Amino acid sequence: MGKNKNGLGLFLNIFLTMTKFGFFAFGGGYAMIALFENEFVSSKKWITHSEFMDVVAIAESTPGPIAINVSTYVGYKLKGFWGSLVATTGMCGPSFLLMYLVSLYYDQFMANRFxxxxxxxxxxxxxxxxxxxxxxxxxxIKKTPANLSVLIITGIGMIAVSLFSLEISSVVFILFGAAVGIAVYLIDSKKKGRA
Amino acid sequence: MIFLQLFLTFLKAGAFTFGGGYAMISIISASVLSYGWMTEEELLSFLAVETVIPGPIAVNMATYVGYEQGGFLGALIATIGVVLPSFVIILIIASLLKNLMKYAGVQAFLGGMHPSISGLILATAATMGLKIFFGLKTVESALHFDIKSIGVMALVVAISLTWKKIKKKEISPIILIVVSGVMGIILFL
The missing domain is CATH 1.20.5 (Single alpha-helices involved in coiled-coils or other helix-helix interfaces)
Incomplete structure (x- = not known):
């Protein structure tokens, strides 16, 4: 990298690296974590191993595709706001372009009987x-009674929503789970406070 | 105003897509079906096509639905909508809240979501299975067994279990996609 380390060269490097991953992002975000680690930690040394593990934990628990979250974070770390914008665009670009091309010919494509x-x-x-x-x-997931109840209620609830064509958004179930999580945490910390 | 509808629909999906793209299917399919942007059959076959395109499901879905409803601009607006929430949240965490994950309350909130996300994803698989294998879209639909699809499923499950037993690791989804595609040509042509 040499003299390009802090100039436009780094932006280009970030963009091309993320684009490369964007093209090979098969098999979901989890499958990509190992590839990311290899590139960002071992080969490019953009981020330390322990920070990378933190980033993965954040990416898994915040909304949005894991691969995009990781690339936004790494981009920000290297070059601030513009770095994160370049990284995110690089990561989304290939799937946007490929999917756009498929969309143009989708109907002809699906008309082929093979x-x-x-x-x-x-x-x-x-x-x-x-x-x-x-x-x-x-x-x-920890198999606590609260967690298992949330799991079963959401699972059966969503199947019922589909079979009976109910108008309940799945967001409701996600927020319900979060509310139970907080309630359990508050009850537990109160108990600990008394003991 | 189709562009605003697209933007808001995908913004909401982006904001609530925890736990990977599959959790998003149930959020996005409700809106896509209620606006009449896709029929149920189109949605199911799109999800199959989507697996062979690299990249996050969220981006692929936004691009396709956006294009169908509003051309290039629609595709762009829907994609920006779906990416924006995570972009903003990660920026805030990266710049201000590096220790966010260490607060117990935040962990309780996020940890509580995991069981419901798992339930959501499993329910998505179950409802798709009911539709494809048994023709059950709603409680009123007549039961119709699709033996060919059930056969493909049995084969996919058998291959992945055998692979895990012999190789001691998970099979690549790419192999399963290729096998089921070939089986599709043999059985459904």
């Missing part, structure tokens, strides 16, 4: 991928 049949098969695979993502999060 492609249509292949995607009918892939539809089934999507169910499997979604279910395994849900199970992955499920495994990480």
């Amino acid at each position: 492609i249509y049949a292949a995607f009918k098969g892939i539809q089934v695979c999507v169910i499997f991928l979604i279910a395994s993502a849900g199970i992955k999060i499920l495994k990480k």
